[in-house]
Amino acid sequence: MTTTLRPTGPLQQTRDGGTSRSYEICVNSRPVGAIGLATDAAFGHTAGILDGLRVDEPDRRRGRATVAVLAAEEVLRGWGCEQVMASVPPDATAALSLLDSLGYTERSRNMDKEPPSAPPALPAGVEARPMTGAEYDVWLAAAVDSFAQIWIDRGTEPAAARAKSELSHRQNLPEGLATPDTAFHVLLHEGSAVGHVWTGRREIRPGEWAAYVYDVEVAENRRGRGFGRALMLVAERVALESGSALLGLHVFADNTPAVRLYESLGYRTTSRNFAKRLL
Numbered sequence: 307m308t309t310t311l312r313p314t315g316p317l318q319q320t321r322d323g324g325t326s327r328s329y330e331i332c333v334n335s336r337p338v339g340a341i342g343l344a345t346d347a348a349f350g351h352t353a354g355i356l357d358g359l360r361v362d363e364p365d366r367r368r369g370r371a372t373v374a375v376l377a378a379e380e381v382l383r384g385w386g387c388e389q390v391m392a393s394v395p396p397d398a399t400a401a402l403s404l405l406d407s408l409g410y411t412e413r414s415r416n417m418d419k420e421p422p423s424a425p426p427a428l429p430a431g432v433e434a435r436p437m438t439g440a441e442y443d444v445w446l447a448a449a450v451d452s453f454a455q456i457w458i459d460r461g462t463e464p465a466a467a468r469a470k471s472e473l474s475h476r477q478n479l480p481e482g483l484a485t486p487d488t489a490f491h492v493l494l495h496e497g498s499a500v501g502h503v504w505t506g507r508r509e510i511r512p513g514e515w516a517a518y519v520y521d522v523e524v525a526e527n528r529r530g531r532g533f534g535r536a537l538m539l540v541a542e543r544v545a546l547e548s549g550s551a552l553l554g555l556h557v558f559a560d561n562t563p564a565v566r567l568y569e570s571l572g573y574r575t576t577s578r579n580f581a582k583r584l585l
Contacts, residue, residue: 309333309373311341311381323351325385331361331374338365341374343381346391349462350469354382354584356392359401371404383584388463390582396575410580413460415565417573418510418554421517421545429532434540437490437502442483445490445502449521450475456558461583478506478520487548491540493524493533500528503537505544510554511576517545519555534564538571 311329318326326344330337339361345351356378361370382390392410394401428434437445450471457467479485487507492499501524508518519541524533545553555573557564 309338309370309377311374311377312337314340320347322347325351327381328358329378331370333365333370338362338370339374341378343378345382345385345387348470348473349389349466352386352388352463352466353581354379354385354387354390356390359392366400371400372408375404375408379582379584387584388466389461390584391579392581393577393579396578402578405580408582410582412559412578413581414556414558414579415575416510416554416556416577416579417568417575418516418552419571419573420551421542421553425543425546426539428536428539431496432533432536433494434491434543435494437483437492439483441492441502442490446475446479446482460558461581489544491537491544493537493540495528495533500525500533501537503541505541507548507550508554510552514552516552516554517541517548517550519553534567535571538567 310332312332312335314328314330316327320326324345324347326342328342329340331339331341339359341359342357344355344357346353346355356375359371359374361374379390391413392405393416394405396415453474454464454467454471457470458464462470479488483490485506489505491503491505493501493503501522503519503523504521506518506520507515508520510516510518519538522534522537522541524537542553554576555568557568559565559578
């Protein structure tokens with residue numbers, strides 16, 4: 307039996323150069339599932355996205371999904387993609403096993419938690435204040451460079467990594483420090499700045515917008531002293547003040563100290579994000 311992908315509609319082109327299309331997974335022309343493909347503007351459309359992979363129950367455990375994903379990768383190569391990405395729930399055992407068998411590696415996780423009912427207390431000698439305009443200008447220049455480098459270190463081509471970083475900051479901070487529903491706080495320990503946290507709003511679940519931690523960082527010479535935890539408590543305070551029922555974040559899977567910190571604070575993994583180079 308032959309497993310193939312059959313388009314269910316025309317190729318879609320976006321104004322920014324993106325491409326997307328939905329497909330039926332077919333066995334000898336018989337539909338047995340579906341998959342969606344798209345390119346990611348955040349990477350300058352050099353990255354493809356697998357979405358909505360589904361194989362009907364009678365045809366599962368027969369290799370249909372494996373062949374479909376491999377066929378999808380060929381389509382994305384034809385679109386000029388250099389990598390492919392997929393996100394799955396943490397308990398999707400079959401999907402996780404499939405991605406692992408095809409050479410995908412976990413890149414990052416999405417996590418969230420419900421803020422506490424009362425503002426958490428900060429450690430003794432620690433306080434937070436809003437970031438100043440001058441501090442923001444310094445932060446932005448460094449943030450664009452460092453975010454691009456994070457993706458370069460994880461195998462993204464420098465030009466695509468830079469494009470992703472610049473686009474991300476433009477989209478999330480269209481009015482800079484004055485962007486609505488955005489807050490930047492500097493953490494002080496005995497009067498000295500030791501770190502910062504950027505919080506805003508984001509759709510962290512389909513149709514559900516909530517508070518979101520975009521960036522948190524402790525000064526390199528002040529790490530290992532609990533200031534990261536204190537900054538996350540500041541984020542919880544911001545979420546409470548905004549009336550948000552959830553607080554979300556994104557963390558790279560290889561950042562083990564951060565993952566452990568978030569888990570200790572009660573964050574749950576809602577999706578695991580995988581990637582694979584298309585050679």
